[in-house]
Amino acid sequence: MLAVGGTTAVASTQSDSAALMVEEGSSHSWVADVSDADSDKGLAPQATWGACGIFDENLKVVRTFTNRAPGAGLPGGSSTLNCGSENWGYRHTVKNHLSQWQAKAALARENWRDIADYGILWAFKDPDKVTYRGSNDTYCYSRKINLVNEDTGEVVGNYYPDVAIARVSKRIITAIPASAQCR
DSSP, X not given: OEEEXXXXXXXXXXXXXXXXXXXXXXXXXXXXXXXXXXGGGTOOXXXXXXOOOTTSOTTOEEEEEEEOOOSSSOOOEEEXXXXXXXXXXXXXXXXXXXXXXXXXXXXXXXXXXXXXXXHHHHHHHSOSEEEEXXXXXXXXXXXXXXXXXXXTOOEEEEEEEEEEEETTTOOEEEEEEESSOOO
16 A cells, blocks of 8 residues: 555555555545546546567657646656657666666555556645756656555655656656655
8 A cells, every 4th residue: 555645644555455545735635436537636546557578669658647747947747658768768777777766666455557656646746845857858757655554554754756857848757766855
């Protein structure tokens, strides 16, 4: 299970218990079945990622995410996770950060792509921090996600999905389950 921001939201990507509860601040909360998610509330059903074969083009789209305008010159809209190369996108993330994602996923007994998808989705949907990096003309979106033991309901770990996107193309360069917010 995953939790957004502290212990205020809990999600399970298991198909037989796909409930998601999100409490924003202390003012309200709601519960929805992820499969019947209400897009106005920021929920989305578990997404299927496209495959990146060895001969697939770098620009092939794996997944499209909606991002919120950070108010720092980048308008809201969508960012794509493309197959990419060793330097950016899905292939970069798998080559350089797969073991990190797998370690976080193991804590919650989830698939690494589910943990990554959930983290990227919420980093874009409701970022705790957005940082512009002039040295490589990218934005980094980040948000705290707690990992919750499905059996006990206890928080067993957390991570900050740091998601870097190119300012101009808005393509995802990398997504890392970091131990701190974007710098």
